[in-house]
Amino acid sequence: MKIIAMIPARYSASRFPGKLMKDLGGKPVITRTYQATVDTQLFDDVIVVTDSDIIYDEINKIGGHVMMSKKQHECGSDRIAEAVENLDIDIVVNVQGDEPFTDTESLKKLIKVFKEDADKQVDLASLMVHITDLEEINNPNTVKVIVDQKNFALYFSRSPIPYPRDQDVAVKYYKHKGVYAFRKNALMxxxxxxxxxxxxxxxxxxxRYLEYGKRIKMVETNVQGVEIDTPEDLEKAKKLWK
Structure with a gap:
């Protein structure tokens, strides 16, 4: 089973333009994410795919594997799909460029899903983290996920799901972390x-996967980290990095 990691890296993010080139402990965010992914030693290859000459040059400068995206894309999955369309691979792990704290154990759990899925019932796997802070639960920048008894995703939303109409029910809220592992055919x-x-x-x-009937296996992780969506997130990341 050939497994690679792809890091989609768009320069002009709507909420925080240029965030991937912001400094985090002396190196750009995208460099930190790339190096952390390589250091896991879980992948046959780690590739940054970008629409930006600035990001391309940064990864190329450190001797990393980087590809220039040929088209404009609405999302990271589209950018990755274009890049892997003609590659001979089985599983693609999408590591978000703004997640420099992605850890080895969490990625191992995602890969394990496919190694144990002999009947190929899982189309993709992704990470979730239990959250309790009400501000985070209600924050539209935090994507929440609800799952069935076997941890297959039922729905994702920027709204609090499930809605706590009955305050006495002990509901657990899960934050979706933007790390995915795809079967190549599901991604295409x-x-x-x-x-x-x-x-x-x-x-x-x-x-989109749910709307077309794909099955997403969610894997719980205890590693929260920081997703850098805003300047405030970057300040949190800097404190955590220290």
Missing amino acids: DFYNLPMLTLEASEKIECI
């Missing part, structure tokens, strides 16, 4: 299928 299906209304409304790309 995503690339070739149009966006539907739920994905368009929430602006959460993994909803």
Whole structure:
């Protein structure tokens, strides 16, 4: 089973333009993410795929494997699909460029899902973290996920799900971490299928998989880290890095 990691890296992020080139402990965020992913030693290859000459030059400068995206894309999965379309691989792990704290154990858990899935019932796997802070639960920048009894995803939302109508029910809230592992064929299906209304409304790309009947296995991790979506997140990341 050939497994690679792809890091989609768009320069002009809507909420925080240029965030991947911001300094984190003396190196750009994207460099920290790339090096952390390589250091896991879990992959046959680690590739940054970008639409930016600035990011391309940065990864190339450190001797990393980087590809220039040929097209404009709405999301990271599309960018990755274009890059891997002609590669002979089985599993693609999407590590978000703004997640420099992605850890080895969490990635091992994602890969294990496919190694144990002899009947190929899982189309993709992703990470979730139990959260209790009400501000985070209600924050639309935090994507929440609900799962069934076997931890297959039922839905993702920027709203608090489930809605706590009955305050006495002991509901656990899970934050979706933007790290995915795909079977290549599921990723290519995503690339070739149009966006539907739920994905368009929430602006959460993994909803497209659910809308087309794909099965997403969620894996719980205790590693919270920091996803750098805003300047405030970057300040948190700097404190955590120290």
